[in-house]
Amino acid sequence: MTQPKKASKKLPAKTKEHKYELRLYIAGNTSKSMTALANLKKYCEEHLVGQYRLEIIDLLLHPQLAAGDQILAIPTLVRKVPVPIRKIIGDLSNEEKVLVGLDIRPAKS
Amino acid sequence: MATKLKNSKTDPNASLKKSLTGITGLDEITGGGLPTGRPTLICGSAGAGKTLFSTEFIIRGAVEFGEPGVIMTFEENIADLEINVASMGFDLKKLQKDGLVRIDYVRVERTEIEETGEYDLDGLFIRLGYAIDSIGARRVMLDTLENLFAGLTNQAILRAELRRLFNWLKEKGVTAVITGEKGDGGLTRQGLEEYVSDCVIVLEHRVTNQISTRLLRVVKYRGSLHGTNEYPFLIDEEGISVLPVTSLLLNNEVSEERVSSGIPALDKMLGGVGFFQGSSILVSGTAGTGKTSIAALFANVSCQQKRRCLYFAFEESPQQIVRNMKSIGVDLTSHISAGLLQMHASRPTLFGLEMHLVAIHKKIKKFKPSVVILDPITNLITIGSVAEVKSILIRLIDYLQSENITVMFTALTLNNIVNEQTDEGVSSLVDAWILVRDVESNGERNRALYIMKSRGMNHSNQVREFVITDHGLDLLDVYLTSDGVLTGSAREAQLLNEAAGAELRTHAVTRKNREIERKKLVLEAKISSLKEEFEGVQEELNKTYLEEDLRKEILEKNRKQLSQQRSNKTKNDTTEKGK
Numbered sequence: 001m002t003q004p005k006k007a008s009k010k011l012p013a014k015t016k017e018h019k020y021e022l023r024l025y026i027a028g029n030t031s032k033s034m035t036a037l038a039n040l041k042k043y044c045e046e047h048l049v050g051q052y053r054l055e056i057i058d059l060l061l062h063p064q065l066a067a068g069d070q071i072l073a074i075p076t077l078v079r080k081v082p083v084p085i086r087k088i089i090g091d092l093s094n095e096e097k098v099l100v101g102l103d104i105r106p107a108k109s
Numbered sequence: 110m111a112t113k114l115k116n117s118k119t120d121p122n123a124s125l126k127k128s129l130t131g132i133t134g135l136d137e138i139t140g141g142g143l144p145t146g147r148p149t150l151i152c153g154s155a156g157a158g159k160t161l162f163s164t165e166f167i168i169r170g171a172v173e174f175g176e177p178g179v180i181m182t183f184e185e186n187i188a189d190l191e192i193n194v195a196s197m198g199f200d201l202k203k204l205q206k207d208g209l210v211r212i213d214y215v216r217v218e219r220t221e222i223e224e225t226g227e228y229d230l231d232g233l234f235i236r237l238g239y240a241i242d243s244i245g246a247r248r249v250m251l252d253t254l255e256n257l258f259a260g261l262t263n264q265a266i267l268r269a270e271l272r273r274l275f276n277w278l279k280e281k282g283v284t285a286v287i288t289g290e291k292g293d294g295g296l297t298r299q300g301l302e303e304y305v306s307d308c309v310i311v312l313e314h315r316v317t318n319q320i321s322t323r324l325l326r327v328v329k330y331r332g333s334l335h336g337t338n339e340y341p342f343l344i345d346e347e348g349i350s351v352l353p354v355t356s357l358l359l360n361n362e363v364s365e366e367r368v369s370s371g372i373p374a375l376d377k378m379l380g381g382v383g384f385f386q387g388s389s390i391l392v393s394g395t396a397g398t399g400k401t402s403i404a405a406l407f408a409n410v411s412c413q414q415k416r417r418c419l420y421f422a423f424e425e426s427p428q429q430i431v432r433n434m435k436s437i438g439v440d441l442t443s444h445i446s447a448g449l450l451q452m453h454a455s456r457p458t459l460f461g462l463e464m465h466l467v468a469i470h471k472k473i474k475k476f477k478p479s480v481v482i483l484d485p486i487t488n489l490i491t492i493g494s495v496a497e498v499k500s501i502l503i504r505l506i507d508y509l510q511s512e513n514i515t516v517m518f519t520a521l522t523l524n525n526i527v528n529e530q531t532d533e534g535v536s537s538l539v540d541a542w543i544l545v546r547d548v549e550s551n552g553e554r555n556r557a558l559y560i561m562k563s564r565g566m567n568h569s570n571q572v573r574e575f576v577i578t579d580h581g582l583d584l585l586d587v588y589l590t591s592d593g594v595l596t597g598s599a600r601e602a603q604l605l606n607e608a609a610g611a612e613l614r615t616h617a618v619t620r621k622n623r624e625i626e627r628k629k630l631v632l633e634a635k636i637s638s639l640k641e642e643f644e645g646v647q648e649e650l651n652k653t654y655l656e657e658d659l660r661k662e663i664l665e666k667n668r669k670q671l672s673q674q675r676s677n678k679t680k681n682d683t684t685e686k687g688k
Contacts, residue, residue, distance in 0.1 A: 027231040035226075059232060063239035066232050070216045073261070074231035085221060089261075093226035101223035 020052035020102070021081035025066070027059045027074045032091045036075035039092040047104050079103075125332055128176070128248070128284045131169030132162070133471070134351030138336040139327060143308055148275050148285040150305040152297045153312030158323060158344055159288040161197075162312065163250040164190070165348045166286050168199045170248045171209035176284075178248035179240040180212045183256035187212045197348045211240045217260030224262060230270040234277060241283060249278065249285040255299045275304045296328065307331045313339070320492055322461035325351050341463030343471065352467040363387065364513055368480075371410030372403070374584035375543075378560055378569035384541055385565065386479070387513040389506045391535060393520040394545030398556050399577050400519040401425070403543070404482045405434045405441065406582055407517055411480040412444035419478040420452040421469060423488040427452035438580045451476055462493040466501050470508065480515045486535070487521040502535045522546075540564045545575060548596050555596035558584060574600065 024040055026033035037056065044052055059066050059074070069078050073089040079102050088101045099105040127141035136142050143149045143166070151159050167178035182190060190212060191201040204210040213236055241249065254271065261267055278285045287305060289297030296302045302309055309329040315322050324339040342351040366386040369376050376383045384390055390407075392400050408418045422430060430452065431441045444450035453472060457465065473481060489498050502518070509516045518535065536542055542561040547554050558575035560568045573584040574596045588595035588603050595603050 025232060027235060030231075032227050032229065059235040063235045066236040066239065067213055070218075071232035071236070072215060072217065072230055072257070073228040073233075074235075075228060076232060086223065087221050088223040088225060090224050090226035090228040097223060097225040101225070 018053040020048055022052055023055045023078040025057050025071050025076045033075045035091040129174055130166050131173045132165055132349050140334055145284050146282040147307040148278050148287055148305045149308040150287050150289055150302055151310050152289040152291055154291040157312035157314045159312055160252050162349055163252055163286040163288055164194055167248050167250045171204055176247035177209045177244040179246045180250045182252050183215050184253055186214045208244045211244050213240050217256055219260050249283045251287045253288045255290050258299050272304050320461045322463050341467055343464055343467040350471050352470055369410050371406035372582050379563055380566035380568055386515055388540035390517045390541045391539040392543045393522050395522055395547050398545040401484055402437055404484050404517055404519050405439055408482055409439045412449040416480055417478040418450050418480040419476050420482045422454040422484050423457050426454045437577055457488045457492050462497055462501050482517045485519040485521055506538055551599050553597050
């Protein structure tokens with residue numbers, strides 16, 4: 001048994017109104033999940049300092065939460081705010097794709 | 110990782126265990142249902158009934174067999190699904206509330222999803238696992254997994270994950286049904302059959318001659334015997350019913366019981382009693398010969414004997430038949446309201462032949478009649494070939510005999526020549542065959558009835574005239590003369606002729622008798638006069654006798670006197686001389 005990650009661990013939030021509300025769904029300490037988390041943290045620190053709130057949900061502990069955001073794949077990053085909801089699945093290894101997907105950076109023309 | 114998901118529940122010895130589907134007929138084909146604890150693939154083109162099939166499996170499992178089920182749908186949302194099954198009479202909302210069914214709608218929207226790097230479908234596994242565990246589900250339905258292929262681009266991951274999913278489902282020990290859209294090359298578009306190897310069922314919707322037939326076929330069922338044919342199935346307000354038609358063993362129980370045909374004279378022809386219960390009877394004849402009337406009378410008499418009767422009409426509406434039968438003094442309305450008679454009218458073209466058979470089966474199963482009437486089977490030919498109709502009827506007769514139900518078919522023969530074979534070729538199948546035909550002569554048309562065959566009883570070989578009156582049907586003796594068979598008014602004329610002849614004859618007889626009487630009197634008078642004459646002659650003769658006797662006597666007397674006198678004289682003479 002691996003030690004599952006604590007659920008809903010809020011990362012430091014500097015302002016009350018966050019421009020970005022992100023949720024990362026993972027299932028236990030799989031390598032994919034860990035990679036995704038590490039990648040996400042890196043991008044956020046680089047591009048979204050102070051503008052985001054990140055929730056990490058471990059579905060092994062809270063399986064009932066999977067249906068709410070229509071989670072199929074693990075890991076999945078959900079951008080709740082701003083709307084529309086965006087989902088990025090995978091270990092987030094492609095920084096460009098993640099940033100474009102989150103609308104942080106416009107797609108290269 | 111994800112160890113929680115891998116709590117094995119499968120028992121290696123349970124490989125042949127089956128889960129009843131509750132779907133009419135399917136359990137017979139598969140010999141007990143779908144393989145327990147294994148995934149089954151249901152594939153077919155759009156509108157073939159895949160979703161309905163699998164939903165019914167889940168719902169019936171929950172309602173009838175106490176096995177809770179999870180529905181994971183990728184296509185329809187929960188509200189749509191609830192509405193769809195409500196039309197089949199299932200209350201999905203209540204089942205969810207009772208914890209018997211859990212529905213999870215998985216929406217895969219490509220526009221919302223961006224893929225970067227490695228991922229797996231653990232999310233799906235977790236959702237499914239959570240749903241299964243929350244209600245202790247034994248059955249799972251996945252409809253349609255292929256939608257994942259539309260939403261996710263990484264095929265390699267997807268395929269690997271699907272393989273893992275099926276293995277995981279097996280380990281979970283749930284009986285799963287997975288639907289798959291029909292593909293060009295294989296059974297499914299995404300080759301799902303390659304992952305599901307235990308049981309594959311194909312549903313099809315085939316249109317021949319503009320008439321559609323739904324067909325079901327068990328393509329594969331590992332470790333089990335199964336019917337391999339294509340079976341027609343029906344979707345109606347009670348869900349799916351499949352018709353298994355493989356039970357063609359000729360070992361039905363037979364009945365010695367006899368049932369009246371409703372026409373006393375016909376019963377008399379049939380060994381004096383009637384048909385055997387559970388036999389099949391064919392009434393064939395040309396148009397307008399009263400086949401429906403015979404059928405209606407048979408229905409009538411069955412109902413009077415409190416036997417349930419199911420009447421399938423393919424030409425006329427029930428109201429029409431009821432009205433028409435009133436004209437021959439048969440009141441079917443009372444039987445209908447008493448619940449003894451049920452009439453079903455449907456145009457043959459309403460659906461395919463096989464569907465008709467399924468529909469008939471279903472109604473018979475529900476109503477449990479002891480008499481079934483199909484009027485007429487000829488119309489079925491419009492929607493199928495002779496061979497097809499025959500195969501349908503064989504199966505129907507077979508089924509009815511196994512249920513000990515008497516069946517009467519009517520069939521229209523199209524020509525006036527007496528066929529040794531009906532158009533549907535069923536004559537060899539039926540137990541009794543009654544033929545009604547037209548006899549046309551002297552400018553009128555009459556009906557003649559005879560029994561072509563009647564297995565297992567001594568039956569009349571006579572052609573009888575068949576008359577329809579206000580009070581029902583009757584059979585009369587046919588007059589055979591040198592001119593041939595006389596029927597109708599020719600028969601009446603013959604009857605009158607014979608009556609007149611009889612009258613004349615009796616008249617003649619009486620006259621002769623009188624003459625004899627007269628002659629007798631005359632002779633008797635003659636005899637008496639002769640007698641008198643004889644007596645006269647006798648008297649005359651007697652008189653002469655007497656006279657003669659008298660004369661003789663007198664003469665004798667005289668002679669005696671004379672001789673006496675003479676002797677006296679001589680004596681005196683002597684005395685005188687002696688003195």
